[in-house]
Amino acid sequence: MALSEKQRQLIEEIGIYHENNGFQPAVARVMGLLLVSNTPELSFDEISETLNISKSATSNALNMLLNTGHIEYTTFSGDRKRYFRIRSSNWRDHFAKKMEDLSVLNCLLKKVLEVRKRENPMYDQKLNDFISFLDYMKGELPRMIEEWEKTRS
Amino acid sequence: MALSEKQRQLIEEIGIYHENNGFQPAVARVMGLLLVSNTPELSFDEISETLNISKSATSNALNMLLNTGHIEYTTFSGDRKRYFRIRSSNWRDHFAKKMEDLSVLNCLLKKVLEVRKRENPMYDQKLNDFISFLDYMKGELPRMIEEWEKTRS
DNA sequence: AAATTAGTTCTGTAAATTATGAACCAATGA
DNA sequence: TCATTGGTTCATAATTTACAGAACTAATTT
Numbered sequence: 001m002a003l004s005e006k007q008r009q010l011i012e013e014i015g016i017y018h019e020n021n022g023f024q025p026a027v028a029r030v031m032g033l034l035l036v037s038n039t040p041e042l043s044f045d046e047i048s049e050t051l052n053i054s055k056s057a058t059s060n061a062l063n064m065l066l067n068t069g070h071i072e073y074t075t076f077s078g079d080r081k082r083y084f085r086i087r088s089s090n091w092r093d094h095f096a097k098k099m100e101d102l103s104v105l106n107c108l109l110k111k112v113l114e115v116r117k118r119e120n121p122m123y124d125q126k127l128n129d130f131i132s133f134l135d136y137m138k139g140e141l142p143r144m145i146e147e148w149e150k151t152r153s
Numbered sequence: 154m155a156l157s158e159k160q161r162q163l164i165e166e167i168g169i170y171h172e173n174n175g176f177q178p179a180v181a182r183v184m185g186l187l188l189v190s191n192t193p194e195l196s197f198d199e200i201s202e203t204l205n206i207s208k209s210a211t212s213n214a215l216n217m218l219l220n221t222g223h224i225e226y227t228t229f230s231g232d233r234k235r236y237f238r239i240r241s242s243n244w245r246d247h248f249a250k251k252m253e254d255l256s257v258l259n260c261l262l263k264k265v266l267e268v269r270k271r272e273n274p275m276y277d278q279k280l281n282d283f284i285s286f287l288d289y290m291k292g293e294l295p296r297m298i299e300e301w302e303k304t305r306s
Numbered sequence: 307a308a309a310t311t312a313g314t315t316c317t318g319t320a321a322a323t324t325a326t327g328a329a330c331c332a333a334t335g336a
Numbered sequence: 337t338c339a340t341t342g343g344t345t346c347a348t349a350a351t352t353t354a355c356a357g358a359a360c361t362a363a364t365t366t
Binding site for chain 1: 313316
């Protein structure tokens with residue numbers, strides 16, 4: 001696998017991005033490589049060798065990414081290897097997960113208001129505001145996505 | 154600090170949420186406590202004792218949260234203690250950070266298209282779609298927030 | 307049947323993270 | 337001036353994580 005210096009750097013940047021999203025380093029680099037490489041589908045060995053990670057780490061990373069639906073693989077008849085690539089739905093899912101996370105937060109904040117008794121209701125106003133903002137966002141987002149679909153068809 | 158069982162559980166839930174957002178456990182619990190406690194402002198000792206974390210861990214957690222702007226404190230004349238509370242702008246900032254993170258991703262994806270040469274341009278289409286979706290979102294979001302402001306005034 | 311391929315699984319461990327407790331310090335109070 | 341309060345800093349201990357390397361397996365090829 002020949003990669004330019006720029007490509008290698010970008011793999012690291014993408015790696016760090018994904019580390020910050022909770023992936024372990026090797027897993028994050030695999031995502032980076034699959035995105036940045038000139039060929040979209042890479043074999044186990046190509047990944048392992050290009051990133052200089054052991055077979056076990058490669059195996060774990062690929063299985064983790066397969067299980068979480070971030071990647072998938074194809075095969076070719078007469079070739080025992082699997083060729084891994086990023087799932088095309090990956091980015092939409094990534095976005096959805098971010099939104100889902102805000103929804104989890106919203107749920108927690110609603111519980112907060114149920115569970116505590118603040119002497120000072122003024123202080124809760126801001127929290128209520130944010131909760132209703134998140135509710136509003138959640139309601140409007142689908143419409144917004146639909147709007148976007150329209151602009152491009 | 155008297156806390157109900159429900160409150161303690163919720164502190165843990167909020168703690169885990171914040172751990173998943175990159176906070177260390179003790180820091181995440183402090184955020185949970187400040188949110189869930191009946192009184193919005195708590196002293197160093199109240200935090201340390203209620204959460205059963207050492208003074209040093211409490212000190213580190215509070216300073217970390219102060220530095221990152223998640224909490225602030227007030228003082229009262231004739232009382233040497235500081236009373237810590239969540240900054241009211243915290244939730245808006247949290248939301249902004251999530252959006253900013255998507256913007257970082259978008260920037261990385263644009264670099265991807267610059268850096269690699271894919272034989273198969275079909276495969277890049279999906280990526281381009283997602284990039285323009287994020288661009289669209291980034292453009293529309295401020296308008297959407299403004300819209301929300303209107304609904305509540 | 308033996309060797310090779312394409313991985314997987316199982317320790318072991320280096321490194322990083324997270325928290326503790328003790329010592330410390332500066333400001334206030336007795 | 338001595339003790340106490342409200343913390344901070346440091347060394348270190350306890351986990352946790354993240355990976356390498358070796359042994360293993362099931363399918364294929366020779």
